[in-house]
Amino acid sequence: MAKEKKFVEAITAMDVDFAQWYTDIVKKAELVDYSSVKGCMIIRPYGYAIWENIQKYLDSRLKELGHENVYMPMFIPESLLQKEKDHVEGFAPEVAWVTHGGHEELTERLCVRPTSETLFCDHYAKIVQSYNDLPKLYNQWCSVVRWEKTTRPFLRTTEFLWQEGHTIHATAEEAQEETIRILNLYAELCENVLAIPVIKGQKTEKEKFAGAHATYTIESLMHDGKALQSGTSHNFGDGFARAFGIQYSDKTGKQQYVHQTSWGVTTRLIGALIMVHGDDSGLKLPPKIAPTQVIIVPIAQHKEGVLEKATELKNRIGNFARVKLDSSDKMPGWKFNEYEMKGVPLRLEVGPKDIENNQVVLVRRDTREKEIVSMNELENRIPQILEDIQNSMLESARKLRDEKTYTAVTMEEFKDIADNKPGFIKAMWCGETACEEKIKEVVGVTSRCMPFEQEHLSDKCICCGKEAKHMVYWGKAY
RNA sequence: CGGGGUGUGGCGCAGAUGGGAGCGCGCGUGGUUCGGGACCACGAGGUCGCAGGUUCAAGUCCUGUCGCCCCGACCA
Structure with missing residues (x-):
């Protein structure tokens, strides 16, 4: 860390x-x-x-x-x-x-x-x-x-x-x-x-x-x-x-x-x-929305043939992904950090050693996993990785949300969760605005929505104890 | 709109009790470098948020004002 x-x-x-x-x-x-x-x-x-x-x-x-x-x-x-x-x-x-x-x-x-x-x-x-x-x-x-x-x-x-x-x-x-x-x-x-x-x-x-x-x-x-x-x-x-x-x-x-x-x-x-x-290194963009999906960072770009190869790769990748080549004089390490901060989903490194071996290094932004791929495989591999990033980003976001979603049946529980565990709280509600307002005042959360996918957590409104009509997602909101 | 904080080169900051506007990063040029934010040399860049006031003298003191950030009340 x-x-x-x-x-x-x-x-x-x-x-x-x-x-x-x-x-x-x-x-x-x-x-x-x-x-x-x-x-x-x-x-x-x-x-x-x-x-x-x-x-x-x-x-x-x-x-x-x-x-x-x-x-x-x-x-x-x-x-x-x-x-x-x-x-x-x-x-x-x-x-x-x-x-x-x-x-x-x-x-x-x-x-x-x-x-x-x-x-x-x-x-x-x-x-x-x-x-x-x-x-x-x-x-x-x-x-x-x-x-x-x-x-x-x-x-x-x-x-x-x-x-x-x-x-x-x-x-x-x-x-x-x-x-x-x-x-x-x-x-x-x-x-x-x-x-x-x-x-x-x-x-x-x-x-x-x-x-x-x-x-x-x-x-x-x-x-x-x-x-x-x-x-x-x-x-x-x-x-x-x-x-x-x-x-x-x-x-x-x-x-x-x-x-x-x-x-x-x-x-x-x-x-x-x-x-x-986002994480502590910066933005993290899903490939489908990222302005740049693949950033090419040439290594030792002053050396014979590196920039030429990087440009050639850019043109090839440009046929199936939004790609950019950073050929500025900044250090490679600087570029790594820069594009991680900007959330570019995939980085491609290409240097003299890679060219010698007809390969490139691919690094995912979401997991930081590094993978060495043959230059012949880029057309296959890059779209696969991008799709995988897209899917796993949704999955981890869903996992995080589910982990931060709680259920409350009593006001004490409700208040305790609201005070100590930031997230969604599911609780039953009678449908009266008075209860909604009281919950805001006492618990400090507002109703976010009555979800289409209803669950039956209890028969009673968490606030007044009367017959519950809806399960509601509550929370602190932006 | 209430409470708190803050404002000095592009960014981050230092400037006790009033008297030289400075540091780091970044930027430009030249050179050496290049697989996780390189190094050396030289150089450019500031109405100290703004407006008043006190003073021989204000980044520093006083008054006002504006922006930004955080915490609340209202909202996509």
Whole structure:
């Protein structure tokens, strides 16, 4: 362990100070820089490349499912924002307002979008007339602004990047199907691409989105035992449709309100990647999302033929993986540490000895296992290793999460676990907000979700002792 | 928004009781090196967060203000 620490002195050890560890990684791996605007971050090329990979996957999957991308204005007139009561109330404390255009005060102030429900609704009301116009499956990639009090790179910033889908449907059933379809897509993104295991479930009344009929969520667990809401999908029912007058005439000529959904994931997912997979040497990226999957480090590159061979390998590997060659004058050891810190899944070392033996050295980031491979085998072996890294990262993340998931039946147990063992706690709940609030006050945890996969831990609500209606995942959350 | 901490070259820091702006790393050039953060030589780089004030003199003292970090209350 002491040896490991020596590798990367720049990063604070996780168990010494988790928050500092996170900040160190974010900066040292060159994901972000702080900007001159409070709470706003500069996403640097390496960080943005991760986001682009998330976008690529999600965007193509959404399009396969029939969604279309649009772009809405970043400003919302105050009157428009106020049309749905719960919605405004939910967002009012964190909206930024534009009051002036040039030197002139605006007659109506404009809000910088914290989310675009109202804009989509306003637009849908105009373009929808008949059942033939439905469904509308719109998605938008943009940034939104929420005036947060406490900010942290990726996890909570004043401005953040996201994707927001807004769909309208003829029936409640279709809207519900869409809501769940997207939740499943998000879960797939997390598990299959980001190697982050998630719990799918429904938010309680207290935790649901402002103005929603029901909110569904995927919850993941970070290395420090805190939960992170990683994506949400909302069924609005016809609440917004009524507030905004989004109606269509059905086949019988009757006016009906549409049924609506909205859903989003944000750059927060990058924070999840860091906190689920990272270790004391830095970031650890699953191959499917890593901007660079293979880094080639030439050894004694000044010697005859080394750089030529490294370049040749780069070109070959480039046919099936995202590869980079670092031919800078830095020491090989320096490069090893640098790319470990940046979480590059696989390192390929090639030096004079290797060339002599027609081999290379491959080193995995996740396990640090070293493997000598014949140069003839790269096309076979590298994809295998990358796939294996992808799978085993998901497995170890799942194992860690399961180890940090506890069960409580009494309040004493509940409190004891919450105080001493950071992680998810499963406990039964009667469904009353009063109990939820009391649990927060007494135990110090919030409800994360009512998982789709329910378990019967006891007949009674852990708080009031009345009949239990749901098993709930509780925890401290980001 | 409350409590605590912090702000000095790019980064990490030192600068007791007011009077030379310094160190390590990094950066540039040249050379020797290269299988886990190399070494030597030379060199570039600073409105001491910002604004006032006290003083002959402020990185240092006083007031205000802003940013960042940590802990809480609110949130993707």
